[in-house]
Amino acid sequence: MTHSNRNFVLAYLMLVALPVLGLVGVLRSGRNLTAPISLGGQWKIQMDAGKLAALPCGKLLTTSQDPGFAISQSGKNFTVNVGNSLTPSSGEIDGTAVMARIMPSTGSAKDAGCGGEHVLSLTATVDPKANPRSLEGTLSVNDCPACVPVEFHAVRVDQVKSKGGH
């Protein structure tokens, strides 16, 4: 074997074969890693329409023909889209707990009688074992001690992430 060939074989072992072994190790060790619970997709929501309408801004949800929301997730952060009357809002996942603040869009807020600083807060717990995945939680309004939080149940109907800009 010439010097140049020996050099090539040595370089190949050091720079190609060894890293490939490292890759195998990484793929093996990574199996134990856990990522946040998946929430991305379309969700269908069920709740008491009467109680919801009584909430400031609640009408924005009851006017929708197809009550539901779409979640676009990136790790523990997500963006929730609830129809045209509400601004896409951000939320966070912490274990099985889900929190999001949903704001009405400027135009629709006045129509629904929820002007001012009102923001809908979504707090829920995800059931990781349920198939399809489900959420149990409450919708409440900040700065409104008199308002009674509305309980809801949501089921993921389609695990498709947003394809347009969100």
Added chain:
Amino acid sequence: MLNMFTLVLQIAVVLAVCRLVGTLFLKIHQPRVVGEMFAGIMLGPSLLGLIAPQVSAFVFPPSSLGFLNALSQIGVIVFMFLVGLGINPKELKSQGHAAVLTSHVSITAPFVLASFLAIYLYPRLSDDSVPFMSFALFMGAAMSIKAFPVLARILTERDMLQSRLGTVAIACAAVDDVTGWCILAYIVLLIRSANTGNPIWLTVGGLIAFALIMIYGVQRLLRRFESIYHERSALSDNALALMLLLALVSALCTEWLGIHLLFGSFLMGAIMPKEQKFVRYVLDRFEPIVVTLLLPLFFAFTGLRTNIALVRGREMWMYCGVIILVATTGKLGGSMLASWWTGMPAREAAGLGTLMNTRGLMELVILNIGLDIKVISPALFSMMVLMALTTTFMTSPALEVICPDKMVRAGMEAATREELAVGQLGLNPAGD
């Protein structure tokens, strides 16, 4: 329902903005395609949607994007056929050890570094619907791919195609692309079979059979195109239409087999005859419509899916910075180290590393596949798009600093003088 007014308006806006930004980028010594990639981002929620949401909603209503996507995907299918047509892995053989090692290291180094990075990013930017293995392999493939067409354009514009640096870079890029797409095919296969429940061996068996038929059967028939071209110095419209039809049928086969349309069109291009004049002729026939009309639509569609606002907060920007750093270290550093080890001068090796770090359009194609099969999240998609733009944008200025024109020309003149001397003395340049 298809709204022709909206679709034509979208195409007009995309064409106008891409041509304008592309021309501006030419003025700052960047390839036009880099400007067009930036134009796509500008038309999306990252800029137009942010500063003029009503205009954005009027021109690009979400319900209309399916048609824009369909057109752009047709463009990418034909583009991948042209990429396959343009590459010739046999060139690697003529480049010797340096190119073989550099090519393989330029794949393994970013791949391994990306998989290490995946350990850090998986719990932060993914979710439990994506297995770690798929995530890590996808990150590896996405970081090790390189933009063969952009590289070829940079080398042509700088008159470096015939230089040693240029020929080694082109040979390495060809191998990188073939390897990268094979790895990606495997990942798509893994994910799709997990989702559909189809046994993986069935798909793998089908794919191997398909590839064998293409390489040992169809490839022989394709030589007829080359011989017709040599007889008549041209191909008829029917022959060109048949070529496109074959690319589409091949794309349909790979989609049906469970991977992706793009692999089929790429494979059809890769097994086409590789005689230089024939390849140039076919590229000249198809490239204008693909490059000027259809690819800008793909850039716009990618831009509409890229939302830089998702990269919010110091933490997310740090992830983005780390992704760019790892991608550059792996590709630039790996290629540079390998070529230097095999005897290339350090400066030239750095130039080769810089060229290999160009990701461009191919990266965007891969990232869109990743987002479609849901192996990456929208925020990670946006970060990776930023990485692709940064690494592609930095190539030309970095190359100007590392390998200025003077140096490349001097190297080429020295090589020519050496060749002449060898010819006059009747020496064997290989030394054997």
